[in-house]
Amino acid sequence: MANCMVFHTQIASIMEVLANAAVAEICKLVDDDYAVFRLEITQSQKENRALRRKLQLQELKVARERAERTTQERVLASRPSSVKILDQYKGMARVTLSGEGHLTEGHRTFVKPVGHNTWRDDQPITDDEGSGTSTKNIIVIESVDAEAAGPGVKQERSEREEDPRHSREIQTGAPHVATEVPTTTAPAPPNTQHSIMEVSGTPNAFLKSETDTKTLTHRLLHTGSDHRSDPERLGRGRLGSPPANDSEYLPVFHQSQRTVNSRGDGDTLDTGVDDLSCFYTTEMEPVNIHLGLETQTDLSKGDWNQYSSSVYSEGCLDKKGVVIVVDEVTVKMEDDVPLTLNGDKTELGEGHSQGRDVLDYRESLETNPNVATQSPLHILRDRDRVSTSMGPSDSHGHFVFDQVLNSKDQRAKAQGGGATSGNGKDKRFLCMSCNKGFSCLQNVETHQRVHTGEKPFSCTQCHMRFAQAGNLKIHQRVHTGVKPFSCTQCHMRFSHSYSLKRHQRVHTGKNSTAALV
């Protein structure tokens, strides 16, 4: 019995010890967890504080931007409406004018309408793009000397004056890029220096005077036609008609085509983006406003990048029929980054990937719901196609042009021989401008760009434009540095195959095999 009592006592003490140990264990665990929990809470509180601070900073930032924007809008309120329209195209890396004009990168380049001389150059505005705090300059091109426009601005005026193509277009009577502001501004004095805006804001010097809306609309339609269908297609349409009687040649008239001259590029999205090439009217009369804003709406939805990254030539645009209304003053967007048709691709894909950029662009367009392939512009273009399908009498301006190009045409005749110079059986297609015969319709259509001055393929990296896609491709080696042709004897490299061939005469005096790398 006594043993039993002792046993029980021992058991009780053991139980107590165990209980104490368990409690201590539990307490320890709780303390540990509590410490961890406290730590986590502290960290969470720290994070909350950091986030709250961040939020406050963001709010401050937004408030500041809003204030700046308000200030900017106040400034804009004193500007002409066309300038405001331009300001909507924020996000464009570069703004150029129609034609070859490439304005300075790194600037927002806007065009000041005629008659608004109070808006001065380099007026800083806040750019809400990107960080939202950067400030860039507005370069206003005025009808003043080059110095006035600032060092960063390429002088469009002088370029136009010096650009033979431009003068060619003038001679052909083909509008460069039609812009019509038929309104209030009086025609610029013919002997003044023509700035961009003077051209823009006044009846074009090389356009017939157009004052009524009807004529203006026609002009607009004409523009669309040019963009959508290059002369090849137009010529094709005409060629669809039966050939002239008593002739084995198929006469191909070249109409008064103006150069699709707006992008200085591209690509392709091919930008398309090149590029793309999109055009905006800066000063719009009602018709233009409709189309222009429509375009802007599309592109403002974030499709600019798509365009700018895949369009590399307007020829592509033309083929797809995606044309944004062009007036003489156009706004172009380009990506600063190399576009789809870049050097790497050119180099690596030489002979394999060539030409795929156009497809890239097409695909990008096809996937772009905003690109309406059946836009009213197309209808108008079709109508315009009819209206421009005239005989040579419609293109009397080309006679002047042909005379200008006479030497070149003679050379061309010497090279390929005109239809009248033999082998006429194969060269069924006759150019009505120079009587040169071609065996392939495509060739004559391409050839007619010689007369029309159309250069639908524009380089995304520079202002160069080309009548043939292949030449553009070769040209882009200038930017990419790709020289796929190397000499086997001296390891010199060339970007042109013929350059290599010519070079190798130095070694051999005769022909030598070109080594493609």
Added chain:
DNA sequence: CTGGGGACGGGGCCC
């Protein structure tokens, strides 16, 4: 002599 643009012919692919 080289770099680079203009132009033409022709082959390949697709419809």
Added chain:
DNA sequence: GGGGCCCCGTCCCCA
């Protein structure tokens, strides 16, 4: 098979 379209190769010319 033919036509349209795209692309490439080639040549010429000029700076």
